[in-house]
Amino acid sequence: KNVTAAYRRRLDAVFARRKEYVRASSGSCRFDFSPQLDKSFSRGFTHYFLQGRERGIASFDTPKSLGEEMGTMKEQRGNYLIVAGVKPFHNGDGVCYLDEQGRLQGFRINRVDGNKLYPAGEIPRIRPRTRLYRNFDQEFERILTRKSSERxxxxxxxxxxxxxxxxxxxxxxxxxxxxxxxxxxxxxxxxxxxxxxxxxxxxxxxxxxxxxxxxxxxxxxxxxxxxxxxxxxxxxxxxxxxxxxxxxxxxxxxxYRRELAVWKPTGHAFPATALTYLGNVMNDAARSFYLEHGLSSVAPAYEKQAVPDAVLMFCKHCLRYSMGWCPTHQKGHSLYREPYYLVGTDGKRFRLSFDCKNCQMKVYGDEGAFFNEELRMKNEE
Known part of the structure; x- marks a missing residue:
């Protein structure tokens, strides 16, 4: 509700000033609340590459949602916390923060008295000047659970x-x-x-x-x-x-006129003669389609058959740039020797390489997965 209401208001504002655009649907919407995007799950906001390259496009602190920034921790007294806030908390709100080790911690508020927060359960130990975030707004969620909009x-x-x-x-x-x-x-x-x-x-x-x-x-x-x-x-x-x-x-x-997309077979040839694993062809129907359109060879998708030194992702986002180590844009120097790896919680390692000429980062396939695939094929032989 929150996100779609925000989009609806933005679209209506566009239609109000740009008469050449018209709505695709009938009716008008009204809401009994003010949409606020920072109250919905997100890892922060960014223009990505719309306005050029920028560093703040990744959430390095936590993969979870911090929510809206509310203020800072001032001091702790007995069973309550005193906060210096820019927004008021409410009973039942969820609060989170990053501890001294950079780990995300949180607690629920039992009662609010001005700038005093009485946590439910054990009193957390938070150092002064720690930023506090609200990742659950009790009153806002209550509004969204009932009828709050209509067309x-x-x-x-x-x-x-x-x-x-x-x-x-x-x-x-x-x-x-x-x-x-x-x-x-x-x-x-x-x-x-x-x-x-x-x-x-x-x-x-x-x-x-x-x-x-x-x-x-x-x-x-x-x-x-x-x-x-x-x-x-x-x-x-x-x-x-x-x-x-x-x-x-x-x-x-x-x-009512429903828009229908009618697919018509075409005799146009595919603009290539061969397709690598990057075509992501996973089943026989897809393979037959490409062969019918003039391809001489169609390789299976990486998930079906591992390929040595396979690039799984070509990213405009670059970890070297995000860390301030880009030799082209920032003239920075890494503290660590390459190659770098992304390591999953299951132990899989994905090697990174940096194509500065094309200004992109490449993520290569799991080396262990390719080793295991080779071993499997040898065993079958």
């Missing part, structure tokens, strides 16, 4: 009298229009009826519609065109309103 499609009502009764129409923002005629006796009312009729027709409840003033181009999205001050009971208007809305929903389904 409504704008419509305009028109009600007029006929020779045998009345007619009611509804036109939505996509120009779908439904008109129903209702035989009903015309009786003069003792008091003005227009305001009451507008109120009754605007009560659209749980339907996907709402009355839109902007569509009507007038002060009200309900247009009454009577030749007299006719009286219509609220129950009658409610019944007519329901019938027209039901027909409008059906009309929208009938006129």
């Amino acid at each position: 409504k499609i704008g419509i305009v009502w028109e009600l007029w009298d006929t020779s045998f009764g009345f007619a009611l129409s509804a036109t939505d923002e996509d120009d779908n229009r439904v008109v129903l005629s209702f035989p009903y006796p015309r009786e003069m009312a003792r008091t003005p009826q227009e305001e009451n009729l507008c109120t009754q027709l605007s009560r659209l409840g749980n339907t996907p519609f709402e009355v839109s003033d902007s569509l009507a181009g007038k002060a009200s999205g309900v247009i009454i065109r009577f030749s007299g001050n006719w009286f219509l009971p609220a129950s009658v208007i409610a019944d007519w309103r329901r019938q027209v809305i039901d027909k409008l929903v059906v009309a929208r389904r009938v006129t």
